[in-house]
Amino acid sequence: RLSTVGSSSSSSSSSSSSEGIVSTTTLALSETRKEQEGVYQCVVSHEAAGESAANDFLQVELVAPVFTHGQSLQDLLIFTSASAYLPCLAEGYPPPSFSWTKGGMPLENFNKDNHYMMSEEKGNGSLYIQSVVVSDTAIYVCSAENDAGTVHDTVQIRVAEHPRVDESPTDMVLTSGTDITLNCAVSHPLTSLEIQYFWTKDGTDFTSRSNTGQLQITDFQESKVGYYACVCELTLTGLSSSPLLFEVGSAALTIGAPPTNPTQPTNVTLTDPSDEAVTAMSISLCWEPPSSNGGLPIISYTVELMSLGSPVCETGVTSWSAVMEVDNTDMGGVVTKAVIADSVRPYMQYRVRVIAHNSISSSPPSEGSDVVWTKEAAPSAPPTIVSSVASSSHLSLSWTQPEPCTELNGVITDYVVQFREAGSSEDSGGEG
Numbered sequence: 001r002l003s004t005v006g007s008s009s010s011s012s013s014s015s016s017s018s019e020g021i022v023s024t025t026t027l028a029l030s031e032t033r034k035e036q037e038g039v040y041q042c043v044v045s046h047e048a049a050g051e052s053a054a055n056d057f058l059q060v061e062l063v064a065p066v067f068t069h070g071q072s073l074q075d076l077l078i079f080t081s082a083s084a085y086l087p088c089l090a091e092g093y094p095p096p097s098f099s100w101t102k103g104g105m106p107l108e109n110f111n112k113d114n115h116y117m118m119s120e121e122k123g124n125g126s127l128y129i130q131s132v133v134v135s136d137t138a139i140y141v142c143s144a145e146n147d148a149g150t151v152h153d154t155v156q157i158r159v160a161e162h163p164r165v166d167e168s169p170t171d172m173v174l175t176s177g178t179d180i181t182l183n184c185a186v187s188h189p190l191t192s193l194e195i196q197y198f199w200t201k202d203g204t205d206f207t208s209r210s211n212t213g214q215l216q217i218t219d220f221q222e223s224k225v226g227y228y229a230c231v232c233e234l235t236l237t238g239l240s241s242s243p244l245l246f247e248v249g250s251a252a253l254t255i256g257a258p259p260t261n262p263t264q265p266t267n268v269t270l271t272d273p274s275d276e277a278v279t280a281m282s283i284s285l286c287w288e289p290p291s292s293n294g295g296l297p298i299i300s301y302t303v304e305l306m307s308l309g310s311p312v313c314e315t316g317v318t319s320w321s322a323v324m325e326v327d328n329t330d331m332g333g334v335v336t337k338a339v340i341a342d343s344v345r346p347y348m349q350y351r352v353r354v355i356a357h358n359s360i361s362s363s364p365p366s367e368g369s370d371v372v373w374t375k376e377a378a379p380s381a382p383p384t385i386v387s388s389v390a391s392s393s394h395l396s397l398s399w400t401q402p403e404p405c406t407e408l409n410g411v412i413t414d415y416v417v418q419f420r421e422a423g424s425s426e427d428s429g430g431e432g
Helices: 404-408
Strands: 009-017 020-028 038-046 050-058 063-067 076-079 084-086 090-093 097-102 116-118 127-129 138-146 149-160 164-167 172-174 180-182 185-187 193-201 215-217 226-236 244-255 266-270 282-288 300-309 321-327 337-341 349-357 384-390 395-400 416-419 428-431
Touching (some): 063 138, 097 116, 185 244, 266 349, 300 337
Parallel strands (some): 076 149, 172 244
Antiparallel strands (some): 097 138, 138 149, 266 282, 300 321, 300 349, 384 395, 416 428
């Protein structure tokens, strides 16, 4: 007969020998706990010999948790939208339980939509944060606890927005012997963020760290053809984290024919075939980029305008004039539309053309667009009274219309003549 405490299992067996039958019994305790400590008694009963008992004392030794994830957690600098993994592994006896705090508060207070997920494996309380946001910036503490004690490990997370790219390299086709300078630069609102740059060529570090993102290559030859990437390394003052790397941009440098003029842009048209693309004071247009950039990226376009006048304004001007420059670098080199404003007037005929530019030359002008009519608008000035003659029964007036090219803004359909008696505050009159 066995007297036990807690969870147990037992087994028995018997065998025969020259001295008689031998019976054995085994007691097994699983997942031993402190409360299972004590004296265990095994009682053997025999019909002829009666009972015999043997006692044994079980002492359960507790082991305080010890972290097994290596060195203390390292502070973390991370970009928004990335995922963060904070390891927290510990062993002890009994196996420890895990918990996390953020800024001194239980993590459960912040866990909406399973933004924070903790491992459920035994001995593993690691934390996973998916798609971090700036509000995840905090001090996090992992605690491992059992009956023998508690241990803590602390990590600071700083979440930063991605740097703004101010300048990045572009693909280039070069001639042998050319000297070339590649530039890259980023900026960031965090003033405590230190930024250094280095370049790689075909995936291998090509330069050492520097405070400038400029790379100068002299006497470009076939051996220097390759894929050059500018990388910035960011460290945050006061945070003992590993540097954060960000690829600013890259450029494929190859050897080819010398750069030439771009070909002309084509198909200059309104952005909308309906009237929505033209107002009294603006024209929205689009075009197709050159079929050849001349071996260098197109960096900008010049939009030129020709005024053809109107039935009420004979301008006599038939020459082209530049009215705006369109930068083609901020949008990744795919800008093919623009809005001309402040350079056109109501109720006028215009034609538009576009010129493309790379870093060394310009294309021929595109073909001029079809004639575009801007819409009418209200006159921007009143008529000018030239003379007035009054009698006892009538008043005769003569006037000149607003200036046709700058004030009329359309075709005059009628005039409104108003008058008031001296000393009166109300106008009278009608259309004429």
